Amino acid sequence: MTQMTYPESRRDTVVETHFGSEVADPYRWLEADVREDAEVADWVARESAFTDAYLKALPQRAWFARRGQALLDFERFGLPEKAGKRYFYIRNSGLQNQAQLFVREGLHGEPRLLIDPNAWASDGATALASWVPSHKGKYLLYSVQDGGSDWRTVRVLDVKSGEPLADTIHWVKFSGLSWLGEKGFFYSRFPEPDEGEAFQSRNFDQKVYYHALGTEQSEDRVVYATPEHPEYGHSAEVTQDGRWAVITSHIGTDARYEVHAIDLSSRDWAPRSIVTGFHDAWSLVEGVGDALWFVTNQDAPRKRLVRVDMDRQGARFTQIVPEREELLERAGIVGNQLVLNYMRDAASHAEIVSLDGKRVRDVTMSGIGTASGFRGKPGDPETFYAFSSFNRPASIFRMDIDTGVSEPFAEPKMDFDPEDFVVEQRFYPSKDGTRVPMFVFRRKDVAAAGKPVPTILYGYGGFDIALTPGFSASRLAWVEAGGAYVVANLRGGGEYGREWHDGGRRANKQNVFDDFIAAAEYLKAQGITREGGLAINGGSNGGLLVGAVTNQRPDLFAAAVPQVGVMDMLRFDRFTAGRYWVDDYGHPDREADFRVLLDYSPYHNIREGAAYPAVLVTTADTDDRVVPGHSFKYAAALQHARIGVKPHLIRIETRAGHGSGKPTDKAIEEAADIMAFMAQWTGLSVPEGWLFM
Template sequence: MRRLSLLALPLLFATAPHVALAQSSSETSSTMTAPLDYPETRRGDIVEDHFGITVADPYRWLENDVRNDPEVAAWVAAENKVTDAYLQTLPGRDVFRRRLKALIDYERFGLPVERGGRYFYNHNSGLQNQAVLFVRDSPNGEGRVLLDPNGWSKDGATALAEWVPSEDGTKLLYAIQDGGTDWRTIKVLDVATGKPLSDKVEWVKFSALSWARDGSGFYYSRFPEPQAGEKFQATNENQAVYFHKLGTAQSADRLVYATPDHPKYGHGAYVTDDGNWLVIITTEGTDNRYGVTVLDLTRPDAKPRTIISKLENEWSPAGNIGSKFYFLTNKDAPRGRIVTMDVAATDPLATVAELVPQTEATLQGASMVGGTLFANYLSDVKSEVRRFAPDGTPKGEVPLPGIGTASGFDGEQGQTETFYAFTSFARPATIYRYDIATGEVTPWAQPEVAFDPEQYDVRQRFYTSKDGTRVPMFIVHKKGLKTPAPTLLYGYGGFDISLTPAFSATRLAWMEQGGVLAVANLRGGGEYGKAWHDAGRLHNKQNVFDDFIAAAEDLIAEGVTTKDQLAIQGGSNGGLLIGAVTNQRPDLFAAALPEVGVMDMLRFDQFTAGRYWVDDYGYPSKEADFKVLYKYSPYHNIRSGEDYPAIMALTADTDDRVVPGHTFKYTAALQHADIGTKPHIVRIETRAGHGSGKPTDKIIEEYADMWAFAAKWTGMKVTAKE
């Protein structure tokens, strides 16, 4: 679906990596009574006035890049030493590690892409650190390795990121991601020989990649080269679209589109299936508020023409027939609809016509393949895929194998097939081929796993939040489990991102030991469209925290768990969530796992992609927004004198999405405060970033540590599996 794949927007990740699990031992130890001996952290004297409010920031120096500041590097080493020593004492760690390794060791496939009769797809045999790119030279041919990133670095932390085959399938455009950074290096491969061409493009981030139809070159977006020493911290501005002609140096790339008068605008470009149009989508933040510019590629003298200039609504292209374009939009439809527009008209907006009206379900994505329009909906957080003719006539639904999440349905107008993946909490992702003419569905890649999905119970519950809002939550555990039981509650609540059912080997390891998994679909996400998102952002952000707290209280009231058995987890914006609710209700949780969290809400916009997030958080420089942000900022609201749960914060040294300084400062403040004797530690990964590209072995170790930590403080008795 193009809505999710067109632009690599600088969003904050919402789900845990799907491969992970490991940890050890059979008995939990008694509650620790003495605090850990934390490293001494220097406190600075920075105090600033914000609209008449005095705010201290004693750990500002921890924002410095660990690569360039010896004092920060020494602090990281000292903290990791304490954390490593503590984790070695945890019962269950080795058991989790071994079981995670076994559970992750299954064959996994990515969605195939057909070009020129060749089929390109990712494949991981099980425990490979990075997925390998394969190609089949015919539909039923034997796959051969095209790119294997596992030999690109000694530690397995250099990954193959985005890739796009040329229209005739003879060349491959691919991106290299090193150590988890968002920066990409772009190269080109000859598919027949497997040898790289001389082309190399750098300083690419948050970019679409799109070939010219004739294969002469490709379109991409890049930022100016950062100043020395600022690669991982400087704010990302002045992104522009370029065309790279094959066989030439990057310095010769042609500037296609830029907005120097709007340096915060980001631009992603793609060529339509017919090769006649270049479509440029412009954004400013993370909201689905787009500008649209088109370039007629059939006219050598044509200039980019902006047809939607105001960034007010979503306009996600789904396909085109000539100059008639199909868009998914939320204009006058907060849950989404599909419209058509003639982009060649004198006034394109005047030609907008509704094709598929808004429904009770939330429209998540749309794409046109082989003359059929596929629309992917969420109905109470479960996928439904509906088909339409180009004139909007309904053609029925794509059959799905149960309650879960469907994704894919990409392709081109001339194709007769498309592929999609389906997954659920107890069902690993299976790839299906869909015959567009007959509607026949056949499995294309079906993994075999070392567990029985029928042993698990998946149910959806609706609970009531503080203001009376009805909020959905998935609850998953082994059938016949006696409750109350140790429970892991996961949440996100932001950036219009929906938490849909998905398989995770890491979570399975938790549930195998008698744990419960609960996933709350908080406001701020996209589960019920724009209104649901708006109800959990900006000045409504407290609703997200209230929804999560209410989920915890509901699990306790329903007898699923107790407050002494409840661990909470969230990453990125979800890390902010965990930090905020722990401050607001430290009595409610036994353990907290905030990952790569946004912890300083007064300075998040000063680094890398942080300036995009004002769409969800607001501007710290504006008084009304500042007062809201300061009230819930995790770093600023740690409550000395309260007994806090056990906390293990997690970050990585190459995270240039949410810079690690957020977690460094938060951890230092936790360890300085009088919040009880339970451990308040930080786990700092090296050569890793915000999540993408992380090698399998690092994932196993990370989740082994997290689950052992959560098991220790929720009273889980971890036993070895035969």
């Protein structure tokens, strides 16, 4: 194996002094927007051509592309949303680039196509993002995402005629959409960015607006803003009875909120304080009359359910369901009962209780997996939920809330048997003895044989986000080919509530890396994988994870694929939404945080002279969440360093963002590249003449 000759990347002499430490940043010029800077665009073109030639030559790529496509070619449904007598839901017939939105008149009515995003752009990269029917189902409010950007354009459709209204809202980002009856809606937006700064500049001064149908956006009413605190973000949610608009405010990504309520029956819509101080998480469940229900972690790290009674004296709090050992993820009021969605060791279960918290029944799940949904309305007789796992695409069920009986609404028809695979949950000790869960997904015959196989280890470990079992065609293809797929539930995530999250953020971030490294060592010690047979993968904060552990323990891994990662930990807060992430990472301009960040920043800690695994960095040119400059700089630094002869490449998607809205054909191509790269360096090959060849 000989050293690759990579495309040239100019190195500058940028050096800055931070708290007495000199920090070099030779590739800062790669932070410029590829759409605005010709030199960066040229670098991207050269790197893309180089990487594309390598990936297309990989022997397993064609199989992963073909099998990944076949595994996605089945009818898929989203959770139905009921409004009046109409049922709205999304559906993808199989390989459509974007799912379509349908409506039925009654549960068993004939489906009618309302929105087909596949007609919006020739490359399939313009997507239907969020959508909300009005209370009686007369109108549909929806947002459009172009090229993977976080920016949204909001529009309104007349459901009966299928014709769009003239109402159009621009510069919406990180916003809920909530109707007030059939006459208007609430949304959140930022000021219009300066020319050429839409995909790079930081986002400040978000406001909540009310838009009345038939009016111009310029006439929209500001209903909540904090001009004295432009760093605050705000979202609004209207209760089903139209009585209250609940405003939830945040500072960063941490689940610490202030909550205000607007009595929509009043004339002045003056906000009333419910929770102040940004101390705890508060998630609105629903409202009925003067009562509001919330899930909160106030005095309950794994969360509890409370009712807030709004009266002239203020807000009175009553605990309805106390904290339990399991994590209370969410709740909903359906009919005259509450559906509680719990997580136990990163797997889902649900139960129904009365409005005063008394247990009614459990909701039975079929194995280890993820249950989602359980939305509904007070007085409704039904709710819908989805259940999925690594070996089971999402099935949609309708549950009668009074009897608890569930019946299928939409079940996928697959060309594989889920019973051919096994999903195990294991626990392993981290460096400090902390017990950490992981899921291990394999073919049954592979697990029974007990021999080590090429393995992908996936992790995230941040922002209070839990990794739960879910279906992926590319991951199933890897397991079909004889490999193992493992998800480690690292500290920093949301699997066990506030304490688990706190254990892996800011000064405790190294715990996340230790948990991941311990997972890798466990997989080898248990004979699940072997030396030279382990690949690691993660996206966004998980891309940071992969970059950091690759620097710390390059000897452990055969291949590493950090996707859309946060790679420069000293400048992440200077772009778009990056300023929010200080809750998890700390502030680069504060010395104590700076020392921690510099110690693990992937871009700054590449170990000259060490033998690195094969690395495939992935990003997208329209990612305005984690701007692609992170990955550009990191890849250039990898290619410059003397870190062995294995390839260190960057794959740059065009007309795509951080992940959401990506068309199916691009998703298949990207997955084939990634899986083939990891197969090449872990020794995974498809057996000759096997069932799916």
